[in-house]
Amino acid sequence: MFREPYFVAENFVNKKPGNPLNLVNLKTEILCKGIKAENNIEKGRKSGAGPAGGRYLVLPDNSVVNAPLWPHFVNKSDITLKRFDSGWSLFKNGEKITDVELINTPKFYSLKTPSGYPMYKIALLHGRDCVATTLLQSCVHWSTGNGCKFCGIENSLRTGSTVPRKPPKDLVEVVGAAIEEDVCKHITLTTGTPSTKDRGAKLLAEATKELKDRYEIPVHVQLEPPEGNYLELLANVGADTVGIHIENFDRGVLKSVCPGKAEVSFEEYLSAWRKAVELFGEAQVSTYVIAGLGEDDNSILEGAEMVASLGVIPFLVPFRPILGSEFENRDPPSASRMVPLYEKVAGILADYNLDPSRNLAGCVRCGACSSILEAFVCRG
Numbered sequence: 001m002f003r004e005p006y007f008v009a010e011n012f013v014n015k016k017p018g019n020p021l022n023l024v025n026l027k028t029e030i031l032c033k034g035i036k037a038e039n040n041i042e043k044g045r046k047s048g049a050g051p052a053g054g055r056y057l058v059l060p061d062n063s064v065v066n067a068p069l070w071p072h073f074v075n076k077s078d079i080t081l082k083r084f085d086s087g088w089s090l091f092k093n094g095e096k097i098t099d100v101e102l103i104n105t106p107k108f109y110s111l112k113t114p115s116g117y118p119m120y121k122i123a124l125l126h127g128r129d130c131v132a133t134t135l136l137q138s139c140v141h142w143s144t145g146n147g148c149k150f151c152g153i154e155n156s157l158r159t160g161s162t163v164p165r166k167p168p169k170d171l172v173e174v175v176g177a178a179i180e181e182d183v184c185k186h187i188t189l190t191t192g193t194p195s196t197k198d199r200g201a202k203l204l205a206e207a208t209k210e211l212k213d214r215y216e217i218p219v220h221v222q223l224e225p226p227e228g229n230y231l232e233l234l235a236n237v238g239a240d241t242v243g244i245h246i247e248n249f250d251r252g253v254l255k256s257v258c259p260g261k262a263e264v265s266f267e268e269y270l271s272a273w274r275k276a277v278e279l280f281g282e283a284q285v286s287t288y289v290i291a292g293l294g295e296d297d298n299s300i301l302e303g304a305e306m307v308a309s310l311g312v313i314p315f316l317v318p319f320r321p322i323l324g325s326e327f328e329n330r331d332p333p334s335a336s337r338m339v340p341l342y343e344k345v346a347g348i349l350a351d352y353n354l355d356p357s358r359n360l361a362g363c364v365r366c367g368a369c370s371s372i373l374e375a376f377v378c379r380g
């Protein structure tokens with residue numbers, strides 16, 4: 001399968017490193033500082049798995065950013081979003097940076113599935129064209145008191161904005177509506193970790209199969225390293241890409257921030273990544289690396305190099321506080337720390353000939369939560 005890249009290096013404006021309007025700087029500043037916006041705009045979901053609390057903005061050259069709009073740290077941001085008759089613009093310290101587009105709430109959110117679920121409770125639009133869902137909205141680590149301190153997966157259940165299990169048949173209907181609306185080009189399926197050895201692979205496989213039986217669309221699945229042949233099962237039902245997320249390469253940090261996940265050894269991650277690259281191919285396997293949890297830069301760079309050498313993309317994101325999580329009042333890392341990290345990790349990807357724009361589905365393709373794609377494309 002081949003897909004057109006969303007953008008090419010020649011089209012990037014201001015790609016000179018150090019230029020305040022350089023796209024990597026701009027996107028990273030938005031991810032790390034957030035944007036102050038008028039009160040009368042819809043500011044996005046507040047909780048759930050993954051980086052919530054924002055809206056998707058289209059920056060110059062078609063780059064999409066998941067921009068934090070409401071968490072506490074946004075009040076300190078020097079970037080503001082203003083509406084004009086002609087559209088939206090970003091300002092920094094009162095000076096206009098650029099015009100931007102806001103990705104609107106899709107129409108399928110107002111529809112219901114045939115079994116009566118509001119479609120927005122089954123799956124959401126991420127970025128410009130990725131329909132994403134958390135198949136199981138609970139996690140064994142929460143029930144044992146060992147949940148990740150940055151995660152809000154079960155909070156959105158309490159607010160009633162989602163359902164505990166997403167029935168695959170309903171998901172197929174939602175994806176159909178999103179395809180019809182032309183807002184779905186790929187799918188992200190994630191899951192809270194159940195207590196079983198497959199670590200959610202069976203749920204992911206069931207949903208992937210239903211989707212692949214109906215649509216020709218790339219599907220990304222995310223899970224902890226399963227025990228047994230479950231990565232093979234996911235490949236057999238047609239999943240295109242897989243995310244096996246280490247979250248942080250510093251084992252001490254991981255133990256303190258993600259005590260449940262840290263019980264899975266690093267060796268298990270290594271062997272799952274190796275197996276996944278065999279099954280799905282280079283650049284089709286990724287791992288979230290969250291910066292700003294207490295690690296140092298070396299742990300990120302050494303870890304990124306190690307996974308890149310296996311063919312795995314380190315999807316580097318700045319920590320983002322989620323309302324209701326233990327870390328809700330923490331700040332993200334600074335953009336001045338993240339920009340050089342992005343540039344170095346992009347250099348590592350280039351050394352291993354690992355182009356993230358080859359990735360077919362999921363977070364790496366969507367790219368809204370990380371500047372890694374922009375850093376790779378714009379590298380000097």
Ligand code: SF4
Nearest residue numbers: 050126363366368369
């Ligand atoms: S990068 Fe992943 S979590 Fe972020 S918006 Fe895109 S699909 Fe969602």
